[in-house]
Amino acid sequence: MEATKSSRPGIPTERIILGIDPGTTVMGFGVLLVQNGKATLIEADAIRFSAGDDHTLRLREIFNHVLRIIEKHHPDELAIEAQFFGKNVQSMLKLGRAQGVAIAAALHRELAVVEYAPKRIKQSITGNGNATKEQVAAMLGSILGNAKIPKSTDATDAIAVALCHHFAQGSVARPTKSGGSKSSGVWGSFIRNNPGRVKE
DSSP states (O other): OOOOOOSSTTOOSEEEEEEEEOOSSEEEEEEEEEETTEEEEEEEEEEEOOTTSOHHHHHHHHHHHHHHHHHHHOOSEEEEEOOOOOSOHHHHHHHHHHHHHHHHHHHHTTOEEEEEOHHHHHHHHHSOTTOOHHHHHHHHHHHTTSOOOOSOHHHHHHHHHHHHHHHHTTSSOOOOSSOOTTSOSHHHHHHHHOGGGOOO
16 A cells, blocks of 8 residues: 655655564564554454474464565554563563564565554553553553454554554654643543553
């Protein structure tokens, strides 16, 4: 899909964003169509890899799956969750490899690639950098106009990173806790309707 020109330099009025939550056991992905500042969910799912497969074979599967998603939807950009630091070094290494392979597949198809830290993604979607995966998932339906959101948190995390990238472009006001004239009001409405699901 060819992106149309925008009055804002460097920001097309129409583009497709592929979001990926990397992993060697489960990889979530979400594809958003952005038209004139409005994001619409095209597809999202979680791809599971056999625990018995050799690690290098799973990396090949990640590469091939990302290529298939790109060939199906022709995204303009890849937004991917950055690796976070944890106590388990082996898990960090495996996650880093999965992320690198997904990025390599995107670069192979000449996509622009942007990484986002987990806290920034949560802050962008819910207004709280320490929000739970469930809180992020609950917000996505409201932000995306009650689209059919997958139950898998791997898939919703991938949608969230794509949406975070959309907000980061500055072409649309992101939801905030404080509200204001530029806010969509989604976050404030969510707080009023779900007071028990928000934790500072």
